[in-house]
Amino acid sequence: MIMNRFFLSSSLIAKKVIAENTLQIVLARPAGFSYIAGQFIQIQIPQTNGKILRSYSLSSSPDQADLELCVKLLPNGVGSVFFQRLNVGDQIEFFGPNGRFVINDSSSALAFIATGVGIAPIAGMIEDVLKNKKNPQSVYLLFGVRDTAHMFWTERLEILARQFSNFSFDITFSQPDMSWTGLSGRVINFIDKLASSADYYICGSGEMVKDVRSALLARGEPTNSIHFEIF
């Protein structure tokens, strides 16, 4: 439980269901609040006997006017119930920004690997390197979701790919529908799509991060080129 710590106030601007059990949340950006793409905030969630914290990555890039989150709803989860009940205009309080899952300055190719809402910090990072930093090197995303019902932000990625010739992405479904004609299987099956000698940024479940990191190390990528965040 939280006692007295400095916190920031914000309010809910928009809330949208973007896939099964997945919300896109837009929060007003408090005056003077700055962050690095990939960082997260810790939201204070009121409980009957105090407040509890839940961490959520910022999926917006730092130049955007508002703050964006992407929240996976878990059955009866404290944060999940909080976001389900939150209405436009409601106030929230948070700490942050926190986290070191941010892009290192480097001229190497950038390879991002995300599953599910693990795309949240990575979406902000990709938009930041392409739109703001205007990095010229190759930027590639391998994005794994379960199936069509769990897919989101396809159009956002397609727009980026049309706008920036150095950006490309693949989506793979772990449990594809009959109609799906794209990649099928877990992201670990498509490690060969990741450029060699790149900087790798991985975000998702502990199991996925462990598998992808091990596969990259096994093919000789240096430890310090692999960065990750586990949800």
Ligand SMILES: Cc1cc2nc3c(=O)[nH]c(=O)nc-3n(C[C@H](O)[C@H](O)[C@H](O)COP(=O)(O)OP(=O)(O)OC[C@H]3O[C@@H](n4cnc5c(N)ncnc54)[C@H](O)[C@@H]3O)c2cc1C
């Ligand atoms: C750095 C960081 C960044 C993150 N960024 C994101 C993000 O961008 N988006 C995102 O969705 N998540 C993110 N997370 C995860 C997030 O912080 C929460 O941990 C997650 O969303 C679950 O929170 P919750 O409060 O909804 O569920 P919790 O209350 O933590 O519960 C999790 C699950 O366990 C079950 N459960 C809880 N207690 C019990 C019990 N006693 N017995 C049996 N089952 C139980 C609940 O039903 C629920 O299904 C991030 C985490 C970290 C560390």
